[in-house]
Amino acid sequence: MPYQEFQENWRILSELIAxxxxxxxxxxxxxxxxxxxxxxxxxxxxxSSSIDNLIRLQKAKSTNDIICTQARFSNEISKKxxxxxxxxxxxxxxxxxxxxxxxxxxxDLATD
Numbered sequence: 041m042p043y044q045e046f047q048e049n050w051r052i053l054s055e056l057i058a059x060x061x062x063x064x065x066x067x068x069x070x071x072x073x074x075x076x077x078x079x080x081x082x083x084x085x086x087x088s089s090s091i092d093n094l095i096r097l098q099k100a101k102s103t104n105d106i107i108c109t110q111a112r113f114s115n116e117i118s119k120k121x122x123x124x125x126x127x128x129x130x131x132x133x134x135x136x137x138x139x140x141x142x143x144x145x146x147x148d149l150a151t152d
Contacts (some may be wrong), residue, residue, distance in 0.1 A: 074131050082124040089116050 057076060063069050093113040100106045 071131075075128070078124060078127050078131065081127075082120065085120045085124075086117060089113060089120065 057080075060072070060076070063072070090113075093109060096109045097106060100109060
């Protein structure tokens, strides 16, 4: 049943986040924490939208209301996934820039 699978996935996710091992590389730790925060933001957005959607479905008065409500929900989730992808890329690019700065500061990359 989907609800039991959801509960099991929630339990596993919670345990993984609670028991996240620390890496000796602080930049890697920072990046992992940033991506976990992004994942949680996305999940919270999906949960919030799902709750709103379920409330709307409970108030539906016709088959058309149900279909339109679910279509709006699907569209909303699609937008949230796109926004999450943009956040991922922005974070990744920010860390790439930080890494390039680190290389310049710590490595002799001078070219003649």
